[in-house]
Amino acid sequence: MSGEAEVTAFGLQQTGRLTGLEKGLPGPGYDGPDLSSVARANWNLLRGDLPLPVCTLGQKALEHNSKRMLRFLQAFAPNIVLCPHGKTTMSPQLFQRQLADGCWGISLATFHQVRAARRRGFERIFYANELVGPQEIAFVLQELGRDPAFDFYCLVDSIDGVERLRRSAEEISPRRPLQVLVEGGFPGGRCGVRTVEAALDVARAAHASSPHLWLVGLEGYEGVLQTKPKDERQTAVPSFLDALVEMIQACDSEGLFNACDQIMLSAGGSSFYDLVADVPRHLELSKRLQVVVRSGCYLTHDSGLYARLFEDLKQRSDMARMSDLSFEPALEIWCHVLSTPELDRIVLGAGQRDFGHDAGPPVILKTAQEGVCSRLLDAGAY
Known part of the structure; x- marks a missing residue:
């Protein structure tokens, strides 16, 4: 052709x-x-x-998009990494391209996706979801025990969820901890704790579950706010990110991240990653902060929804206007x-x-x- x-x-x-x-x-x-x-x-x-x-x-559009996104995020701060959502393509060849271009890992959302990625040998997986079913939990824990290179992260938003993981890890004994992040949410949104107090309760439970679990950070997903009218989402997204910052600061002040060398904050779908990338400028913690952005749709882009959202991004972001950030469908x-x-x-x-x-x-x-x-x-x- x-x-x-x-x-x-x-x-x-x-x-x-x-x-x-x-x-x-x-x-x-x-x-x-x-x-x-x-x-x-x-x-x-x-x-x-x-x-x-x-x-x-x-192919030319893929190459263009992949490199532009990484350059844009790295311009904010060196501690921002891209862990694109693999569900966008579910193509191992495109996963390989993204990793070769410099992505930190691959984000996934379902057990089937995780199993498929492991079958193809992908080592660092950010599971942007909560492990609930016994088969899913057992598979991940067995993989942790089988492959020392497997670097896996998942979410928790309740004490019951923490206990479920702790009991399974204690029973299966993968010989190293399961890394978890507290998930923060917002009223009317999806999963995630809604208050700082709830975040602290879950974080304390995860911290107390060491050495079976390691609390490594906090996570949120602001992408569903793109469905709100433009004037509403312009205030809703920064407010949600402020709430995540407040949660992670509260957990850090209690020393709940003492099992890890750095503290992870993950957010950033394909609509507001510029706002997430700006967080490190305003956040001081006791340890080095690593911001993990999970945008996936940048790779293929489209001429409809994401073209419009990208125009909104350029209007609010001086960095986007001054840089060579652009995407091709x-x-x-x-x-x-x-x-x-x-x-x-x-x-x-x-x-x-x-x-x-x-x-x-x-x-x-x-x-x-x-x-x-x-x-x-x-x-x-x-």
């Missing part, structure tokens, strides 16, 4: 057997045995070599025009099974006819 429709194997190091039934692969006549054969096939999407709909990733879904039954109606051969729609329908960016691709000057709105 060539031009704007180019597809590569993204430096695949692993090979996987293909059945010929995978979505987007040619039908009869294609007998490529594994993923590595895709790079050698020289398919051209505009020539009609692939059945549509098919999803493609632009890397993800495209190509489909046929099935029908034009009316002058103002076009029916496309793709739907909800082909792309997510929780953030709105996709934006039409390009058209192609007889092998020639044209970019629309006005992509319009949702």
Whole structure:
């Protein structure tokens, strides 16, 4: 494949057997045995070599986005690291690219994701969730005992949750502690303690569970606030970050992080990472602070929701305006025009099974006819 429709194997190091039934692969006549054969096939999407709909990733856009994000965060302070959320792509090859570019680790959200990442050998995992089920807890603890290189972090937001982990760690005995962070939340939000007092109660329980558990920091997720009106989220996000700072300072003042060499603060989805990166300038603790930003959508970006949120970021961030921070949409879904039954109606051969729609329908960016691709000057709105 060539031009704007180019597809590569993204430096695949692993090979996987293909059945010929995978979505987007040619039908009869294609007998490529594994993923590595895709790079050698020289398919051209505009020539009609692939059945549509098919999803493609632009390699140049991926390279651009990955490096720009890391440079932007490192410009704030040297103790800010990027641990991108792997659920965005669930692609081990893209995980490898992010780590090679300088990411600190990979964030994940479900047990299945953790198991898949471990199967591919990823060593540092930030589990942005709480371990609850006995199978999930046992798997992580057994991996800690089996592999000394496995560096795992998870969240707690209740004394019961701390006790559940402590009992399992005492029973399975992985011979080293499970690293936990207290999760802070906000009213109407998702998980997490709502007050400083509740944070202290959970942190004290985790601290008392040493050597089975190690309390290493505090975590929060401000990304759900992006659903609020713009004027509301401009005050809600800084207020939430202030609450996290107050929680971590209270825990530090009681010496509850004495098991670790540094204190970790993790937040930063793909909407407000600039505000999270600014926290170290206003926070003094008894130990070195490490800020772990978990943005994942920067890698593929998009022309809808995150394009709008990025414009908001540039308006509020002097650093973003002065730097070379920019992102290019890397993800495209190509489909046929099935029908034009009316002058103002076009029916496309793709739907909800082909792309997510929780953030709105996709934006039409390009058209192609007889092998020639044209970019629309006005992509319009949702």
